[in-house]
Amino acid sequence: MLVKELLRKDVTPLSPQDTVGRAARVFALTGLNCLPLVDQDRRPVGVVGIHQVTATLLEPEGRDAPLARIMERSFRAVGEDSTFDFLMTQASARMVVVDQAGRYSGVVTKLDLIMHLNLCLGRTQSQLAAVLSSVPSGIIAVDAAGILTLVNPKAEEILGRKAGDILGRPVAEVIPDSGLPRVMKSTKAEFGLPYAWGKSSLLVSRSPILGPEGVVGGVSVFHDASEMVAVQKQLEELRKLNDELSSLIESSHDGVIITDHERILKVNASFGRISGLAPETLENRRVEDLDASRHVCLASVQEIFRLVRHHRKSMTVLRRLRKGNEIYVTGSPVFDSQGQVAKLVMNIRDVTELMRLEDQIRRLSAAYLVQPIVCQPMEALGEEVVAESRAMRNLLDLVMRVSKVDSTVLLEGESGVGKDVLARVIHSLSSRHRGPFVAVNCGAIPENLLESEFFGYEKGAFTGAGREGKPGLFEQAHGGVLFLDEVGELPLALQVKLLKVIQDQKCQRLGGTRPVETDVRILAATNRRLRDLVAQGSFRQDLFYRLYVVPIHVPPLRERREDILPLALMFLRHFNQKYEVSRTLGHELLRVLEAYSWPGNVRELRNVVERLVVTADSEILEPRHLPESICPSREISQNSVCLDGVMDLKLAKEKVEREMIAHALATSANTREAARLLGIDHSTVVRKAQRYGLT
Numbered sequence: 001m002l003v004k005e006l007l008r009k010d011v012t013p014l015s016p017q018d019t020v021g022r023a024a025r026v027f028a029l030t031g032l033n034c035l036p037l038v039d040q041d042r043r044p045v046g047v048v049g050i051h052q053v054t055a056t057l058l059e060p061e062g063r064d065a066p067l068a069r070i071m072e073r074s075f076r077a078v079g080e081d082s083t084f085d086f087l088m089t090q091a092s093a094r095m096v097v098v099d100q101a102g103r104y105s106g107v108v109t110k111l112d113l114i115m116h117l118n119l120c121l122g123r124t125q126s127q128l129a130a131v132l133s134s135v136p137s138g139i140i141a142v143d144a145a146g147i148l149t150l151v152n153p154k155a156e157e158i159l160g161r162k163a164g165d166i167l168g169r170p171v172a173e174v175i176p177d178s179g180l181p182r183v184m185k186s187t188k189a190e191f192g193l194p195y196a197w198g199k200s201s202l203l204v205s206r207s208p209i210l211g212p213e214g215v216v217g218g219v220s221v222f223h224d225a226s227e228m229v230a231v232q233k234q235l236e237e238l239r240k241l242n243d244e245l246s247s248l249i250e251s252s253h254d255g256v257i258i259t260d261h262e263r264i265l266k267v268n269a270s271f272g273r274i275s276g277l278a279p280e281t282l283e284n285r286r287v288e289d290l291d292a293s294r295h296v297c298l299a300s301v302q303e304i305f306r307l308v309r310h311h312r313k314s315m316t317v318l319r320r321l322r323k324g325n326e327i328y329v330t331g332s333p334v335f336d337s338q339g340q341v342a343k344l345v346m347n348i349r350d351v352t353e354l355m356r357l358e359d360q361i362r363r364l365s366a367a368y369l370v371q372p373i374v375c376q377p378m379e380a381l382g383e384e385v386v387a388e389s390r391a392m393r394n395l396l397d398l399v400m401r402v403s404k405v406d407s408t409v410l411l412e413g414e415s416g417v418g419k420d421v422l423a424r425v426i427h428s429l430s431s432r433h434r435g436p437f438v439a440v441n442c443g444a445i446p447e448n449l450l451e452s453e454f455f456g457y458e459k460g461a462f463t464g465a466g467r468e469g470k471p472g473l474f475e476q477a478h479g480g481v482l483f484l485d486e487v488g489e490l491p492l493a494l495q496v497k498l499l500k501v502i503q504d505q506k507c508q509r510l511g512g513t514r515p516v517e518t519d520v521r522i523l524a525a526t527n528r529r530l531r532d533l534v535a536q537g538s539f540r541q542d543l544f545y546r547l548y549v550v551p552i553h554v555p556p557l558r559e560r561r562e563d564i565l566p567l568a569l570m571f572l573r574h575f576n577q578k579y580e581v582s583r584t585l586g587h588e589l590l591r592v593l594e595a596y597s598w599p600g601n602v603r604e605l606r607n608v609v610e611r612l613v614v615t616a617d618s619e620i621l622e623p624r625h626l627p628e629s630i631c632p633s634r635e636i637s638q639n640s641v642c643l644d645g646v647m648d649l650k651l652a653k654e655k656v657e658r659e660m661i662a663h664a665l666a667t668s669a670n671t672r673e674a675a676r677l678l679g680i681d682h683s684t685v686v687r688k689a690q691r692y693g694l695t
Contacts, residue, residue: 004080006116007097009106013038016045016068020056023048023067032109036096037071042103044096046071080105137223141209142171142180144216158200158224180218184208187215200224255348257301261309261341262286274327274350296321297329301346304331309341318397325352385418385425386567389560395422395552402550403429408502410487410547411525413554416603419525420485422554427481432521435480438473443489450494455501457510474507474518481521487547488528488539499543522547557598557605561662564594567602571609583613586620595659596630658692661685665694 013036014023023035033050052070056062077096095108132139138155142148148171151163159166159175166174172181175197183190189207196202202222209217246266249256255271257264263286267279275297282290292299300319307315308331316330328349336342387393402409403426411419420439427437445453456472473482484490490498501507502522506515524547533539557564568585576582585593598604608630616625664674664685671689675682 003078003082006108007106011107013104018067020053020065021063023053038104044077046073047075137221139221141219146171179206184215184218257346259344300329304329308333325350386563388566389562391555391560406521408522408549410551414556415527416601417554418602423483423523432480437481438477439483441485443486447491452510455507458512477520484524487524488526495540495543557601571606575610575613584620586622588623589621592623662694
């Protein structure tokens with residue numbers, strides 16, 4: 001409390017030259033018992049009390065005596081902004097208050113001080129009563145004679161007695177064996193002792209109340225032990241759940257990291273196994289402070305942390321560690337009651353071992369599987385997509401990621417590799433899947449009709465135009481996807497207009513006067529190298545860069561031979577159902593199909609399987625059922641080699657060597673068995689397999 005809060009400024013000071021009679025009049029009018037005396041600069045020089053004035057008035061001519069004769073120069077002057085000390089020996093009417101310049105400002109009287117102390121005391125009592133009422137434990141207190149002086153509401157509830165009925169009575173009458181007299185006598189506190197009260201079991205703590213002259217009372221705090229048992233049981237359950245959760249996290253084969261909004265809270269041992277980092281070195285560290293420049297795993301953790309907090313949903317990234325292992329890092333947000341991201345759970349999975357097992361299963365299946373069973377590792381992409389090879393799996397992973405955005409995609413690859421199928425997959429997985437999918441073969445439309453087909457026309461726009469006009473492909477694909485197949489075949493004149501429409505998202509019909517707004521995602525495909533066409537001047541460079549936002553190269557079938565067998569089995573099942581037959585692929589035929597280079601890619605394989613199903617004269621399909629273009633119609637022995645053209649002898653030798661080693665690995669359980677089939681050393685198989693990139 002500051003002095004200025006108690007300051008009384010209505011007291012006019014006197015000077016030492018004023019008379020005793022004037023001071024008596026001021027005392028009579030103000031009711032004060034002490035007056036300050038100031039000099040000409042209003043600086044306090046002393047005080048005069050009512051007793052000195054009264055005594056001087058009784059003297060002869062005492063009324064006219066100057067106050068300088070009886071004033072006391074012993075007084076206390078304090079500043080307005082000083083803190084008031086209730087324990088000051090001169091906290092009385094002799095307190096004179098001055099301002100910052102040392103000039104008189106007012107006084108603090110005893111009456112004002114008493115009134116303020118009473119107000120503070122009332123507030124303190126109210127606060128104490130509120131505290132005692134809200135405490136969940138029972139509290140009783142006694143004085144030095146053992147008489148009850150305090151009983152809070154919780155004590156009333158536990159004891160079953162009203163405070164008004166027991167206050168002022170000896171505690172021994174109300175609570176036998178309360179233990180308070182013993183504690184007050186020994187002056188030693190007791191804590192957490194059991195005490196039976198009726199049917200209730202209490203836990204009691206007792207303590208003496210010490211004053212300046214010794215023990216002045218005692219206090220006892222108690223609560224129902226059953227409540228403590230319930231709380232303890234809840235804590236035990238929480239501890240058990242926490243232990244179970246920690247055990248589950250630690251037993252996970254995948255790495256697990258749990259963070260709050262900025263720090264790592266938990267890291268399991270599996271993350272240390274995958275990353276090579278000690279989990280205890282990461283816990284309690286800020287995610288942004290991790291040294292990610294030298295460790296791919298930590299960089300992935302930081303990336304997922306930022307992505308999930310920004311997008312507020314689960315996110316996944318695929319990364320390759322420096323030691324060659326591939327990992328999937330998935331982050332999932334945990335929201336609090338306000339909908340904010342409170343925690344983040346990351347799962348780090350090493351998929352290298354899984355891929356190795358899948359490759360082994362595929363090789364075993366290639367040797368023994370003869371029934372038409374199609375593996376569908378990417379079920380979400382539909383039955384038409386088969387991805388057994390690593391190249392196709394990586395490609396489909398990219399396809400799934402780009403399908404979530406509206407970027408322009410350019411699919412590159414040879415004819416028949418399935419670019420149109422991938423375009424439909426992108427459409428089906430995108431947010432535009434409810435919109436139309438309009439596909440156009442840019443090389444199949446006559447040049448004089450391209451503009452009208454793309455942009456439409458109004459009625460009467462040209463000779464032969466329909467009466468009602470016709471919307472163009474961009475209008476038809478509004479809200480969906482426009483797939484430009486063989487985009488490299490577009491004439492230069494149309495490329496300029498196409499670029500304008502893609503940039504502005506507006507087109508205008510032939511013969512029309514107003515632009516039409518379009519909302520279209522562009523997917524393009526080509527079997528030609530557009531960069532070469534740009535260099536030759538037959539394809540516009542600006543249109544090329546407009547289309548070349550996300551290029552996806554679809555490898556030919558000869559570069560992903562692991563997909564040949566699953567594709568053949570899928571086509572076989574389809575045509576078996578279509579033509580109501582039950583053909584089966586024989587072992588010899590499977591070897592020929594895997595060895596063939598398939599210049600027509602997936603389309604050629606599909607046509608060959610359909611031809612086999614339709615023309616074969618037996619249920620088991622054999623190499624003799626194949627057309628001459630794939631393998632000559634002669635008995636194919638174990639030592640025969642199918643040729644599909646003339647090439648450099650050295651390259652041909654390497655090609656045959658690679659295919660023979662790949663086939664031996666695919667049809668054997670391990671490299672030693674493959675070496676036995678090929679008639680060479682085991683070390684030679686391992687060395688050449690590494691040279692040709694075979695697993």
